[in-house]
Amino acid sequence: MALELIKGNIAIAEAALRAGLVSYFGYPITPQTELLEHLSVRMPELGRGFVQAESELGAINMVYGAACTGLRTMTSSSSPGISLMQEGLSYISGTELPAVIVDVVRGGPGLGNIAPSQADYTQLVHGGGHGEYHLIVLAPASVQEAVDLTGLAFDLAEKYRMVVCLLLDGSLGQMMEPVELPEFKPLRTTPPAYAVGSPDSKGQVVLTSINIDPPTQERFNVKMMTRWQEVEKNEVRYKGYYLEDAEYVVIGYGTAGRIALSAVREAREQGLKIGLLRPISLSPFPAKAVDELADKVKGFLVVEMSNGQMLEDIISITARRIPVEFYGRMGGMVPYPDEIANAIERLVQGEHIVNTDARGKWLADMRELVGTGE
């Protein structure tokens, strides 16, 4: 099949169609809007459901309804919209329903800006809505990977009856790259037995997240946690680069991981034994891979387009066995490979203090570099 040059947002929309998307509900927000626009044409063209909702609250609750049919449904948004959707994510999770959401992250907090960011890591990986639940969170680093993970997202959502989130920054949503789109999957339009409107259900189907009896709620939470253990066992995804003989390893996901790869290659050319671990599933997190690397290497450098949200997970996994340094840009700023290369150099040449305050050191540097605006 031929490669086509497609913008990230549109490629994800097209991949979702081909994965058998039955209905889509969204709301315009930059830098995600092309996804909504593309589906506003394609879904009706194919006789499938499309609504531009009144708000992100409306959109996620439409997804909640559609997910009650057990058929493939999706919404997409960007950070402020995802904040509004947290209510629905909790309810959908609490009802054990499959749904896919796409977050094309932008700079924040608040209205922030429309530039690329990874600052939604915590709200999606570590919850955001009320109660206890997990999302599967997948982070592509290229348009092709976004396409591939879109199909996977629907499969995983159905397999575990969970919400799967595709987390990418605004630059991936906006950039054009050559991609190979998958073939169209057959469209499933008959609800499965557990869903409403199913011809296969035995008697009344009630889908609700209410458990008014606390022991019942606790049992349900135990069941959800047990399922999450299965997900952690089966669905960890990451990519390693130059890890075989690496003395130091950079850890970064999505666009930050991709930029870090340029810096790592440059370091290799200089003879430095640097590797890269690029988590693809942020939830479940590749904790075992990080843990094993921590036993082998002299130190980590975590790179993010946020203030070190993933850094906290890395520190928790390494339990301060080895030095962990941090380099991040915030607020819609994207690091250049040079900046990461400099951070690598500091890591290799610096004193290796295990209990160093990585974020504090970085923040002091940032105050010098960009100031505080005061």
Next chain:
Amino acid sequence: MTETDVKIVAKRPLGFTDRTTHYCPGCTHGVAHRLIAEVLEEMGELNNTIGVAPVGCAVFAYNYFNFDFVEAAHGRAPAMATGIKRTLPTKTLFTYQGDGDLASMGMGEIVAAASRGEHITVIFINNTNYGMTGGQMAPTTLPGQKTSSCPHGRDVETQGYPIRTAELLATLDGAAFVARRSLHDARSIRMAKRAIRTAFEVQKQGLGFSMVELLSICPTNWGMNAIDSRQWLVDRMLPYYPVGDYKISTAVSEMKIGGN
């Protein structure tokens, strides 16, 4: 022995389970439930219907109806019904919502669904207070009416005015049928049933959004017995919330309803 003709004059609707409701004595939720079940039975739609329960006293409505049901977040029932309807367009969808749910928390969702002409039916229970949380002020609470969160009576200077939902939604082009009925006596209940039938027929015939607002009583939170509550509805609610048809689109006015 002479044979006697046996005529069934009342029976439990086929759409009901055999559970006893949790509603307070005198509450009209049970009446509203029964009208919906009877209408769906008469239309032959029981096996094709999916209900959307609200957050409020009717949160457990699906314990009393025996067809498929989902349970929405507070106020979001019209969005949830939209999601199901756009995914399974041949199903009959209805939301069952109270005044706090629909006219306060969910005003955005209901206005949007009505303006889109979403092919869903909304049954809206107006009893002028938040029932489940213990009788607080609702958007529908009448001026001067005492509730647990306006114990001195609703002061319109600081707490604003009640919302007339049927009149408000009737202004939207997507709304095909919008009516208000009352459940305070037998005649009103018969009229309410006819309106509910019309609302579901509008959906079945693809004519657009339909809503029936039902004036209801809440003896427990109003602090009255059922008889006094019905009288209070007549004396206080009917003047502010007149029953009537607020929107009948041209297509609906020409609609034919099959016999039952």
